[in-house]
Amino acid sequence: MSKAKGEYKVEVKNLTKYFGDLHVLDDISFNIKEGEFICVVGPTGCGKTTFLNLLTKIYEPTKGNLFIDGEPADPKKHNLSFVFQEPSSFPWLTVEENLRFGLEIKNVDKAEIDERVESIISLLGLERFRNSYPHQLSTSMAQRIIIGRAFVTDPDLLLMDEPYGQMDVKLRFYLEDEVIRLWQELGSTVVFITHNTEEAVYLAEKILILTNKPATIKEEVIVDLPRPRDVTSPEFVEIRKYVTDQIKWW
Amino acid sequence: MIKDKMKNMNEEEKRRYRLERLYKILPVISIFLLILLWSTVAAKSDFPSPKETCDRLMLLFENPIKGKNIFGHTAESLIRISIALLFNWTFGIAFGILIGWNKKAKALFTPLFNGFRAVPPLAWIPLITIWFGTGEFSKIMIVIFGSLASVVVNTQAGMLNVDQLYIDVGTSFNANERQKLFQIAIPSALDAIFAGIRTSTSAAWMVVLAAEMLGSESGVGFLIVRGMDAMDMPLVLAAMIVIGLVGALLAIITQYLERLMCPWTRVESN
Numbered sequence: 017m018s019k020a021k022g023e024y025k026v027e028v029k030n031l032t033k034y035f036g037d038l039h040v041l042d043d044i045s046f047n048i049k050e051g052e053f054i055c056v057v058g059p060t061g062c063g064k065t066t067f068l069n070l071l072t073k074i075y076e077p078t079k080g081n082l083f084i085d086g087e088p089a090d091p092k093k094h095n096l097s098f099v100f101q102e103p104s105s106f107p108w109l110t111v112e113e114n115l116r117f118g119l120e121i122k123n124v125d126k127a128e129i130d131e132r133v134e135s136i137i138s139l140l141g142l143e144r145f146r147n148s149y150p151h152q153l154s155t156s157m158a159q160r161i162i163i164g165r166a167f168v169t170d171p172d173l174l175l176m177d178e179p180y181g182q183m184d185v186k187l188r189f190y191l192e193d194e195v196i197r198l199w200q201e202l203g204s205t206v207v208f209i210t211h212n213t214e215e216a217v218y219l220a221e222k223i224l225i226l227t228n229k230p231a232t233i234k235e236e237v238i239v240d241l242p243r244p245r246d247v248t249s250p251e252f253v254e255i256r257k258y259v260t261d262q263i264k265w266w
Numbered sequence: 267m268i269k270d271k272m273k274n275m276n277e278e279e280k281r282r283y284r285l286e287r288l289y290k291i292l293p294v295i296s297i298f299l300l301i302l303l304w305s306t307v308a309a310k311s312d313f314p315s316p317k318e319t320c321d322r323l324m325l326l327f328e329n330p331i332k333g334k335n336i337f338g339h340t341a342e343s344l345i346r347i348s349i350a351l352l353f354n355w356t357f358g359i360a361f362g363i364l365i366g367w368n369k370k371a372k373a374l375f376t377p378l379f380n381g382f383r384a385v386p387p388l389a390w391i392p393l394i395t396i397w398f399g400t401g402e403f404s405k406i407m408i409v410i411f412g413s414l415a416s417v418v419v420n421t422q423a424g425m426l427n428v429d430q431l432y433i434d435v436g437t438s439f440n441a442n443e444r445q446k447l448f449q450i451a452i453p454s455a456l457d458a459i460f461a462g463i464r465t466s467t468s469a470a471w472m473v474v475l476a477a478e479m480l481g482s483e484s485g486v487g488f489l490i491v492r493g494m495d496a497m498d499m500p501l502v503l504a505a506m507i508v509i510g511l512v513g514a515l516l517a518i519i520t521q522y523l524e525r526l527m528c529p530w531t532r533v534e535s536n
Contacts, residue, residue: 072438091440098438104431108453108530118439121449149530169439 025050025205026089026173030080033066040066042230043080048173051203053196055216058226059263064209067231068177071207072098084172095122097171099179105150105161112137112146114161118169136168139201140194156187160194167198176208180215192218196243213263217256218245225262235262314500319507322500331492332483336508342484344512346402346477347470350409354466358417359459365418366425366455367447379418387412387473391480405477412473416465424458425451457531460524467520471513486512 026048033041040063048054058064069075071082073091082089089096097118105114115136119129137146140160150158159179166174176195180188192215199206210216216223223237237259241251275283301316308315314322327335334342365372365379390411398404428451436446452459478487486509493501524531 074434074437096438096440098435100431100434100438102431104435106432106435106450106454108456108528117449121436121439121441121445151530 024048025052025085027083027086028071028080029083031067031070031077031082032079033063033070033075034078039230041070041077042232044231044233045080046224046233046236048205048207051205053199053206053219053221054208054224055220055222056207056209056224056226057211057213057216057259057263058231059228060211062226062228063231064211064226065177067226068098068175068207068209071173071175072096089173094173095169095171097166097169097174099162099166099174099176101178101181103150103155103158103162105158105165107150110147110149111142111153111161114150115164115168118165122169132168132170136164136198139198140164156183156191159183159191163191163195163198167202167204170202171204174204174206176206178210179208181210181212188215193244195219213256213259214247217241217252217259218247223259225259237262314503318500319503322498323504323508326501326504331489334484336489336504339484339486339489340508340512343471343474343478343486346405346485347409347413347467347474350406350413350474351466351470353406353410354414354417354470355463358414358462358466359421362418362421362459362462363425363447363452363455366422367451372422379415383415383419388476391477395480400481405474405482408477409470409473412476413466413470416469417462420462420465421455421459424455424461427458428454457524457528460520460528464517464520464524467516468513471509471516475509 024047028044028046028048031041031044033039044067056064056067066075070077071089073082073089073096084094087093106117109117112133115133116129119132124132137143142157142160142164145153145157150161153161163176163179166176180191183191195206195208196219198204208216208219217239220239223239225234225237226232227234237255239255241249241255245252247253247256304316307313308318323336330338361375365375387408391408394404394407394411398407432450432454433446436450441449474485475487475490478485479491482488482491486505489505490502493499493505
């Protein structure tokens with residue numbers, strides 16, 4: 017175990033999940049390096065969300081386990097953060113209070129909260145809106161609060177479940193750039209679930225392609241294109257086409 | 267001046283401007299019409315006219331009933347509902363949170379509470395009178411019984427309707443049960459709780475009149491009974507109008523309080 021400790025931030029070993037007789041996940045194993053950005057793609061209904069819920073320990077796996085820094089993942093000890101698909105900022109809190117929320121729940125020192133929240137506010141360019149309520153903001157602005165709220169806790173593992181599924185193309189590009197910026201700035205380890213292959217190739221350092229149910233990892237694709245990535249470049253298109261084919265072909 | 271304002275507007279804006287002016291004028295017209303109707307009817311019958319009613323109200327300042335003018339009696343009634351509401355808001359909200367949040371408490375108390383809620387507060391009057399007499403305590407008890415249910419029902423509904431997503435966000439930050447209750451569930455139910463505060467206030471104002479009409483020495487309900495006993499209809503009408511005004515004022519105050527406490531429910535118009 018001590019050998020793995022330096023090498024990988026997160027190790028997923030033989031993750032298997034049955035719901036009764038329904039076999040949802042089959043023997044999934046992979047590793048995530050510290051500060052890595054991973055995208056998980058797969059056909060609709062293949063168990064992406066189950067996969068994510070196992071990582072957050074909302075569900076217990078039937079078999080296998082998840083290790084963070086070589087220890088079994090424990091939400092009490094490790095700092096896991098989750099960005100939901102739906103807009104989940106709290107309407108009764110201002111932008112700033114929303115950003116402070118996770119840190120306050122975790123009883124972080126007040127001076128530390130001030131400092132971290134300030135830096136995330138300036139990173140997201142939310143200075144003008146710090147005292148606004150989410151309903152006063154646009155959908156994209158509200159989604160940025162949620163993403164800020166997740167990044168600000170400096171998580172060991174940040175899980176994002178199709179956070180831009182509902183957005184139009186222009187906004188999505190904009191917010192994808194923002195996530196990359198935050199990730200580069202803060203060095204978080206991110207698992208990003210999406211069904212959009214373009215999004216996956218744009219964001220990820222490594223793409224995990226899941227098969228149909230029972231889902232297992234069909235392939236890991238390394239994306240080593242320089243950033244900022246150009247979605248129209250031949251290399252990009254080639255990888256994107258490859259990933260798409262892998263999802264389509266059984 | 268209005269002409270000047272309208273000069274630069276197109277047809278659509280002019281139409282909207284006229285409509286908005288109409289909406290401001292219509293309420294005034296309806297009040298004016300009521301007073302007109304009232305005066306006409308009063309002139310042709312024994313019914314007291316608006317002027318007589320107004321005079322009777324003024325007379326109360328010169329000739330107080332039981333040592334109090336209209337402000338004194340209104341204050342008496344307001345003190346009674348304040349005590350009752352303070353009790354209801356404290357215990358009603360706490361109880362509503364309990365049966366909205368804790369499934370076991372809900373199963374345990376719901377049947378009893380539904381039974382209690384179905385009994386009109388006035389039905390308690392005989393029991394309360396026998397137990398506690400006709401003193402101040404009994405009146406406050408009646409008001410408590412009459413306005414408790416709306417606080418509890420609204421609070422419980424608010425707690426039952428907490429969006430699961432918000433709770434999941436708490437789970438994802440590893441919040442404990444206490445944090446989920448106090449930092450997520452209760453704040454998200456606050457607008458429902460305030461709906462309960464508003465309805466309980468208007469309910470209390472109605473019930474206090476009934477309580478005061480049954481053997482009391484003060485309060486606006488007492489003024490109505492006194493007017494009835496003495497066949498002093500201007501006094502009855504004067505009391506009714508004051509009751510209506512104070513009731514409307516209470517509604518405005520609680521609404522203002524809600525905006526102050528729940529600023530996020532305010533819809534911005536930009």
